[in-house]
Amino acid sequence: MSAFNNKFGYKFWWGGTAPEALQERYRLGSLLGRGGFGSVFAATRLSDGAPVAIKRVPRKRVRHWGELPDGSRAPLEIVLQAKVSTGFPGVVQLLEWFELPNHIVMVLERPERCQDLHRVIRARRFVPEEVARELFRQVLEAVWHCTSCGVLHRDIKPENIVLDLATGQAKLIDFGCGTYLQETAYTHFAGTPSYSPPEWTHFGWYHGEAATIWSLGILLHQMVCGEHPFRRGRNLSWGQLPLPQGLSQGSQPGHN
Numbered sequence: 001m002s003a004f005n006n007k008f009g010y011k012f013w014w015g016g017t018a019p020e021a022l023q024e025r026y027r028l029g030s031l032l033g034r035g036g037f038g039s040v041f042a043a044t045r046l047s048d049g050a051p052v053a054i055k056r057v058p059r060k061r062v063r064h065w066g067e068l069p070d071g072s073r074a075p076l077e078i079v080l081q082a083k084v085s086t087g088f089p090g091v092v093q094l095l096e097w098f099e100l101p102n103h104i105v106m107v108l109e110r111p112e113r114c115q116d117l118h119r120v121i122r123a124r125r126f127v128p129e130e131v132a133r134e135l136f137r138q139v140l141e142a143v144w145h146c147t148s149c150g151v152l153h154r155d156i157k158p159e160n161i162v163l164d165l166a167t168g169q170a171k172l173i174d175f176g177c178g179t180y181l182q183e184t185a186y187t188h189f190a191g192t193p194s195y196s197p198p199e200w201t202h203f204g205w206y207h208g209e210a211a212t213i214w215s216l217g218i219l220l221h222q223m224v225c226g227e228h229p230f231r232r233g234r235n236l237s238w239g240q241l242p243l244p245q246g247l248s249q250g251s252q253p254g255h256n
Helices: 020-025 076-084 117-124 129-148 198-203 208-225
Strands: 026-035 038-045 051-058 065-067 073-075 094-099 103-109 114-116 161-164 170-172
Touching: 020 026, 020 094, 026 051, 065 076, 073 076, 076 094, 076 103, 114 117, 117 161, 117 208, 129 161, 129 170, 129 208, 198 208
Parallel strands: none
Antiparallel strands: 026 038, 038 051, 051 103, 065 073, 094 103, 114 161, 161 170
16 A cells, blocks of 8 residues: 555544554654644654654645545645655655544654754744855755745745754745645735735735745745844835844845
């Protein structure tokens, strides 16, 4: 049975009796995060002790479905995750998934020691430029990998970048807002509103790659300045954003 076609008919109780298939393969750990998308738990793969993350999404929240290479139908998030899970280190890998009566369950790669970039920025107040440069390079490579696979992530932000603290590798996670990459404009926005490009706000449309560049610029600002550039009521009509003292010339807008 293919790793991307594991479908079990077990009744699903989370927090009670775990489904037999999951119970045989994984030991559930602590809650890592919860949001509108569902819940993510730390877990251990029993066959080899490898750390994994288990993401549980209620079926009623799955609005878009697609087709896997073998022709089977799956939630779009899984289809997109499967397209980018080619072993590239900058994107978290989908290891297995289960379709259950009330939930979709994804088993994902998880570094043993990891932390999302949002928490790193909060702990340090900002990321030193030399560190930010390397992390940003890795994120750019991850985005390039996704677009080369025909996938648009649409929610690039510090919370969706996990750092392997042992190796320094950055990994892009959470394709729940993603879609297929297209050349024509999108007229539906998915992602975090504060990262939306100005053309969406003013005109109700955007192009995928241009919007990605916009969100990457916000990400870089957050890393080196320690805050979202448009927080505290700031907006584009104010002109150039104020920058903290001490930034190198190469980190400032307009530098070539």
